[in-house]
Amino acid sequence: MAEVAVTNEVYANQVKLFGKWNPDEVNVEDISLGDYIPIKGKAAKYIPHTAGRYQVKRFRKALCPIVERLVCSLMMHGRNNGKKLLAVRIVKHAFEIIHLLTGENPLKILVDAIKNSGPREDSTRIGRAGTVRRQAVDVSPLRRVNQALWLLCTGAREAAFRNIKTIAECLADELINAAKESPNSYAFKKRDELERVAVSNR
Numbered sequence: 001m002a003e004v005a006v007t008n009e010v011y012a013n014q015v016k017l018f019g020k021w022n023p024d025e026v027n028v029e030d031i032s033l034g035d036y037i038p039i040k041g042k043a044a045k046y047i048p049h050t051a052g053r054y055q056v057k058r059f060r061k062a063l064c065p066i067v068e069r070l071v072c073s074l075m076m077h078g079r080n081n082g083k084k085l086l087a088v089r090i091v092k093h094a095f096e097i098i099h100l101l102t103g104e105n106p107l108k109i110l111v112d113a114i115k116n117s118g119p120r121e122d123s124t125r126i127g128r129a130g131t132v133r134r135q136a137v138d139v140s141p142l143r144r145v146n147q148a149l150w151l152l153c154t155g156a157r158e159a160a161f162r163n164i165k166t167i168a169e170c171l172a173d174e175l176i177n178a179a180k181e182s183p184n185s186y187a188f189k190k191r192d193e194l195e196r197v198a199v200s201n202r
Contacts, residue, residue, distance in 0.1 A: 043063070045065050073153040076153070113174075119191045
């Protein structure tokens with residue numbers, strides 16, 4: 001009887017996303033992104049809807065759970081603004097599809113997709129004496145995460161628009177392709193393009 005009580009207690013202490021996906025199984029392999037992809041400890045939530053005020057101060061959004069940031073990035077383009085519960089449902093369905101297709105923890109796929117979708121080098125405009133030229137610059141880890149999330153959501157949104165596939169299916173496809181560095185991924189293609197331009201502007 002005592003053993004049963006202990007196992008229940010351990011289970012109760014584990015915070016799993018949507019009651020299914022365990023964040024403790026996931027490791028952020030990229031050292032630079034470790035601090036900017038919050039997924040364990042305080043960032044582990046049952047549902048990606050904390051109602052936290054992450055925009056109040058600069059860099060506070062780095063503390064926002066990464067799945068919630070994905071949810072917030074999905075609520076774009078006027079007609080979708082503020083529909084967070086709809087976005088949460090989309091992400092939930094997408095994670096189910098990812099698990100069915102790959103058999104892996106969807107959180108791991110998401111972290112890998114973000115790692116592969118953020119450009120490490122970009123080019124900026126430098127104006128000199130009336131002429132504008134591009135200069136290659138390194139990208140900060142936070143911007144890499146921001147841009148990766150934006151590219152992943154944009155890719156999924158464009159794929160789902162005027163298409164029979166749902167946004168959840170498109171998001172699942174985008175995340176899986178980006179995680180395995182497939183050229184079919186919109187985000188991975190864009191990152192490649194940005195880095196190629198930056199190399200030519202060194």
